[in-house]
Amino acid sequence: MRYFLGIDTSNYTTSLALCDEGGQVCKNVRLPLPVKDGQLGLRQSDACFLHAKNFSLLQQELMADLSAGEISAIGVSARPRDIEGSYMPCFLVGEGLANVFGKLLCRPVYRVAHQQGHIMAALYGAGAMPLLEAPFLAFHLSGGTTEAVLVTPDDTRILKTSQVAGSLDLKAGQAVDRVGGMLGLPFPAGKQLDALACQSRARFHIKPVLKGFDCCLSGVQNQCQKMVDQGAPAEDVARYCIEYICAALDGMTARLLQHYGDLPVVYAGGVMSNSLIAAAMGEKYGGYFAPADFSADNAAGVALLARRAHAGRRDTEGENVYA
Structure with missing residues (x-):
C-alpha cells in the first residue's frame, strides 16, 4: 500500500x-x-x-x-x-x-x-467528495479567517478557490475566543462556549450587518461586553455570540446563493463544528458539515x-x- x-x-x-x-x-x-x-x-x-x-x-x-x-x-x-x-x-x-x-x-x-x-x-x-467535480461554495470560519470562496474544478486537481465574501473586521473565531475570555473560559473557547450556549433558554432576534456579500462582526464583541457588564447570565452571553455569528453566516449564504444560483454549500473550519450553527444552517440550506475532527x-x-x-x-x- x-x-x-x-x-x-x-x-x-x-x-x-x-x-x-x-x-x-x-x-x-x-x-x-x-x-x-x-x-x-x-x-x-x-x-x-x-x-x-x-x-x-x-x-x-x-x-x-x-x-x-x-x-x-x-x-x-x-x-x-x-x-x-x-x-x-x-x-x-x-x-x-x-x-x-x-x-x-x-x-x-x-x-x-x-x-x-x-x-x-x-x-x-x-462524505461529500463528489462535489469536487463541479463548482460549489465553501465557507471557512476560524480564528484567523471568516470568508466564503467559490471552488471550481482545476486541471492540477488541487482546489481552485476565489474569494467572494468575508468579514470586514472581526473574524468569527476571534469573536468566540474574546467572548470566551470575558466569561473566563480557557483558550481556545469554541467547545466551552458551545456547551454554555446550549444551556441558555434565551433567544435573540439579530439583524446582521451586511455590506454586499460581506459581513461585520465587531458588534458582537461590543454587545457581549455590555451584557457582561449588566450582569447577564454567562449562558445567555454565549448564546448571543453564537446567534450573532449564525445570523451573519445566514445572511451571507442567502445573498451568495441568490447571486451564484443553487450551488452546494460546504462549511469548514473550527467555528463550523459549533452544534447550534451547524443545526441552523444545515436545516435551512442543507449545507455540508464535517465532524469535529475534520x-x-x-x-x-x-x-x-x-x-x-x-x-x-x-x-x-x-x-x-x-x-
Whole structure:
C-alpha cells in the first residue's frame, strides 16, 4: 500500500496525517500549541518553536508500523490562503519539514493553502467528495479567517478557490475566543462556549450587518461586553455570540446563493463544528458539515490534496492514476 503524507502547522495546532491510495484517511494526529491561562493567542515566534517541539512526538506516532518507502508524495500547508501575499511564519516550519522529507525520500512535495486543506477535510468528513467535480461554495470560519470562496474544478486537481465574501473586521473565531475570555473560559473557547450556549433558554432576534456579500462582526464583541457588564447570565452571553455569528453566516449564504444560483454549500473550519450553527444552517440550506475532527485544524485535507495533485501529475504523464 502507498500513502500520502500531509503536514499542517497552523497558528495553534501541529498536525500530521496519512491517506492511502484509495483516498481513505488512515491516521490524523495533532497536538495543540499550549496557550497560557489568560492569554488569547501566541506570538508567531513562540508558535514556530512549539511546532518544532510537537513534531518529534507526532512523527513517532504517525510513522509507527510504516516504512518511509511507502510514502508516495507529501502535501504541506505553505500559506494561510490561496492568494498572492498570503503569509504566516508558522507555516514555514511545516514547509521546511516537508522539504526535508521530500529530499530524503526523493518524493514530490505539493504546497497548498491551509484554507484548501480545511475545505478538503470538510468534504471528506461530510462524505461529500463528489462535489469536487463541479463548482460549489465553501465557507471557512476560524480564528484567523471568516470568508466564503467559490471552488471550481482545476486541471492540477488541487482546489481552485476565489474569494467572494468575508468579514470586514472581526473574524468569527476571534469573536468566540474574546467572548470566551470575558466569561473566563480557557483558550481556545469554541467547545466551552458551545456547551454554555446550549444551556441558555434565551433567544435573540439579530439583524446582521451586511455590506454586499460581506459581513461585520465587531458588534458582537461590543454587545457581549455590555451584557457582561449588566450582569447577564454567562449562558445567555454565549448564546448571543453564537446567534450573532449564525445570523451573519445566514445572511451571507442567502445573498451568495441568490447571486451564484443553487450551488452546494460546504462549511469548514473550527467555528463550523459549533452544534447550534451547524443545526441552523444545515436545516435551512442543507449545507455540508464535517465532524469535529475534520472541522478543526488538521492535516487530513492536505494529505488528500497531495493524493489528488499526484494523481493529476501521473495522469498527465500517462501513468496509472489513483483517481
